[in-house]
Amino acid sequence: MAVCKVLKAFEDYLTKLYLKPTTISFAYFASNFFVTFIVMMCAMLIGHIYLGAVGWYITASDAFLIVVDCICCILFGSLLAGIVESFISSQGAMSAVATLVSSMYGFICGAYMPISSFSTGLQNVLALLPGTYSVGIIRTHYMGGYLEAMLDSGLPEQSVTSIKEAFDMNISAFGNNVSLGAMYGIVLGSCALLLIAYVTIIIIRNKLKK
Numbered sequence: 001m002a003v004c005k006v007l008k009a010f011e012d013y014l015t016k017l018y019l020k021p022t023t024i025s026f027a028y029f030a031s032n033f034f035v036t037f038i039v040m041m042c043a044m045l046i047g048h049i050y051l052g053a054v055g056w057y058i059t060a061s062d063a064f065l066i067v068v069d070c071i072c073c074i075l076f077g078s079l080l081a082g083i084v085e086s087f088i089s090s091q092g093a094m095s096a097v098a099t100l101v102s103s104m105y106g107f108i109c110g111a112y113m114p115i116s117s118f119s120t121g122l123q124n125v126l127a128l129l130p131g132t133y134s135v136g137i138i139r140t141h142y143m144g145g146y147l148e149a150m151l152d153s154g155l156p157e158q159s160v161t162s163i164k165e166a167f168d169m170n171i172s173a174f175g176n177n178v179s180l181g182a183m184y185g186i187v188l189g190s191c192a193l194l195l196i197a198y199v200t201i202i203i204i205r206n207k208l209k210k
Helices: 001-018 019-053 060-085 091-108 120-126 129-150 155-166 179-208
Strands: 171-173 176-178
Touching: 001 129, 019 060, 019 179, 060 129, 060 176, 060 179, 120 129, 129 155, 129 171
Parallel strands: none
Antiparallel strands: 171 176
């Protein structure tokens, strides 16, 4: 009987220790990040196998930076999803909102179609979204080796520049070209701000519950 009481007390302790709202919130974020990372890496592996079969022009440095780019994108998306979902209590509503937000954001940041196909005014508006630059850095590292091969094969440099602009490798905001370093700065800076906002929301919400 005494052993049962001790086990019950230990179970209650573990429940209080591991099922705190803060722990659950960060567990959701971590699971979202790692699951997305695994799925993305599997999809990337399949894509790289195909590229290797048809013609591989990606350098080792670009291949490494592609993984870094993916981690930045996943971190940004996971933090954004965590902030949005922190205001939703229903699991069904959470799934619906997550699907809607991810689909809409994927469209407006140029993941589904380049923003260069939009009007100049809309391009300037979309240039204010950090996701636009996360897509740009991935395309830059994926296409860099292939564009170099095009130049070596005799394709005019003007044509290569047009391809870069068409596929959002050269992104301009209000008439100013955004460098690759600035793109990284925007994405990483946005991740830092989202992290601060996410932690702040969790702390405030837990205090209000108490």
